[in-house]
Amino acid sequence: MKKEILSKIDRAIKEVWLKCIKRDYKNNYLLKEDTLKNSFYFHLRKNLGTRFFKENAIRIYTEFTDGDLKSTGYRADIAIVELSKDISDYLGDNIKSIIAIIEFKYGCVYTSDNNFYKDIYKVKSYIKNHKVDCLYYLGFIAEKEYSYPNWLDGRQTNNWASKKVTVLSANKNIGSDNMNFYVQSCNELNKDIDSVFL
Numbered sequence: 001m002k003k004e005i006l007s008k009i010d011r012a013i014k015e016v017w018l019k020c021i022k023r024d025y026k027n028n029y030l031l032k033e034d035t036l037k038n039s040f041y042f043h044l045r046k047n048l049g050t051r052f053f054k055e056n057a058i059r060i061y062t063e064f065t066d067g068d069l070k071s072t073g074y075r076a077d078i079a080i081v082e083l084s085k086d087i088s089d090y091l092g093d094n095i096k097s098i099i100a101i102i103e104f105k106y107g108c109v110y111t112s113d114n115n116f117y118k119d120i121y122k123v124k125s126y127i128k129n130h131k132v133d134c135l136y137y138l139g140f141i142a143e144k145e146y147s148y149p150n151w152l153d154g155r156q157t158n159n160w161a162s163k164k165v166t167v168l169s170a171n172k173n174i175g176s177d178n179m180n181f182y183v184q185s186c187n188e189l190n191k192d193i194d195s196v197f198l
Helices: 003-026 032-048 050-056 113-128
Strands: 058-064 076-083 095-107 135-145 165-172 179-185
Touching: 003 032, 003 095, 003 135, 003 165, 003 179, 032 050, 032 058, 032 076, 032 095, 032 135, 050 058, 095 113, 113 135
Parallel strands: 095 135, 135 165
Antiparallel strands: 058 076, 076 095, 165 179
């Protein structure tokens, strides 16, 4: 996949998180993980536009298990894929490559952080054990107070997450009811958006 296409997708993902998802959260459109996933899917398709998808044979699928994921036993919350030019019978058999995988987790004050870490370990397994070569995003809304939740530590960001993983996160600041939305990126794309707090 051309770097400019990857960069465009990456920028759209980060901007959707920082602008659209933040706005949807503030306006009470998000309740739990499925509405977060649905909202993200809607805004990402709208942001990239029909022409982009058609010209590049790119599609977005939810609950994705096809392509390189068939043998993993996992289901991606959202996958952005490139299709083969000639589509045969079953669409799932026509996945040329996986461009990006997005895993979401939505938790309240009672949700254990272990639920978030399970998705981190899932992404690590995609990368290290199953060798699924694509960009990865972890979209975490944690309705709890953190000074700055470092979902990935330095060993992870300098090792298996390097050049592959971006954390899209939202949480409450300590002593505040406001949700803080930010991006922690290791993928080296669109660095101007990284660590932006809005």
